[in-house]
Amino acid sequence: MPKSLISIHDFSKDEMLHILDMAAKFEANPFQTILKGKVVACIFFEPSTRTRLSFETAANRLGARIIGFSDADNTSVSKGETLKDTIKMVSNYADLIIMRHPLEGSARYASEVSGVPVINAGDGANQHPSQTLLDLYSIFKTQGRLSDLSINMVGDLKYGRTVHSLLQAMSHFSPLFTFTAPDELMMPQEYKKYLLSKGISYRETKELTEYLNDTDILYMTRVQQERFLDPIEYERVKNVYSLNASMLDGCRSNMRILHPLPRVNEISTDVDSSEHAYYFEQARNGVFTRMAIIAYLLGKEI
């Protein structure tokens, strides 16, 4: 079975660092068409414009050709074809498969039936490892290191898959975590136990401003309305977890704000022009990180 990237656990600490190193080289020189003649399949069983464009840009910059579909409506899936058969077919055509699918665990299953590497571009609420690697790359770029940083995660810490994957990836680098969330959306017990077992400390608060001045990376997430039973509670929480420029006065100068995007109202637009805002550059970093992942899984070193 060829090496795939399905879950952040699939990469060791050394492999993660290697990907970041390759991403930096691609950023320094994005014109490296080392995958000329290769075919990359982007198969998206549910639409995700942002992720798909980022992956397709990465594959294009590497010189690969792209086949695929951006939603399953007009494919044989709508005729009742099993996922296994679709993957078997596509892996006959392409050298690598990038897949997004609404079912959790679908990417792991695909990697077991595919003859070529699979990159998980999101399997339901489960994993989205390229997002985590681009988050790591953004943290490294802005702080010059990954170790001993104060990481403040804000918003939906209960359901947010990006924060859970980032927490696991960062746990290699002895961070101090802050979890800023309302009662309904607190970091689940299993992740806190995981940190304790690794000897990593964390603190929790409901107040966004409480540890803001003591933070290197402020990782904001979207608070989604469908998580709340009570619409009044949602309105309250939505406003409490909204960052604006005036709150940034006492921050560390190196503090950077990350957000997996799309944002709604958790970051006010007056923050965009602040030197602390980094979420748009973060999205740009995604292309270099994905170039690194694709090249690495196809055995190309730079």
Place this chain on the structure above:
Amino acid sequence: MEKHLKVSAIKNGTVLDHIPAEQLFNVIDILRLYTIDKQVTFGTNLESKLLGKKAIIKISDKWFKDDEINKIALIAPQAKINIIKDFEVVEKKVITIPETIRGIVKCMNPMCVTNHQPVTTIFTTIAVEPEIQLLCHYCEKITDNKNLKIISNY
């Protein structure tokens, strides 16, 4: 005074005792006892000091491999396995929950691929005490005691 056996003794074979009464048919299902051509006798809702109501299964001329019999530990952790030779118990086996469980258990996550595509479930046992916790190889979610459902072979 000799005790009258509710399920009559067998000469050679395997006796599965102390099965929770409500799990009897799941045990039969997991061990696929309906596929064997040997004599199978069972009783259920029998009195038990340990379980309240228990079931017992006696299978003549049949012996199980450890990894086969261990599968029932998920639903009958206190089951006792007695190996019978010439009407005597020659060996008592303790069952343990396997580290990896293929098939048998349904993933409790309704969005897991195993509940929508023809995929055999695979779990890693991550805890046994105070309750069983199984980690799904595919969706990475935990199925615990309270949500443990057996996939029928029928």
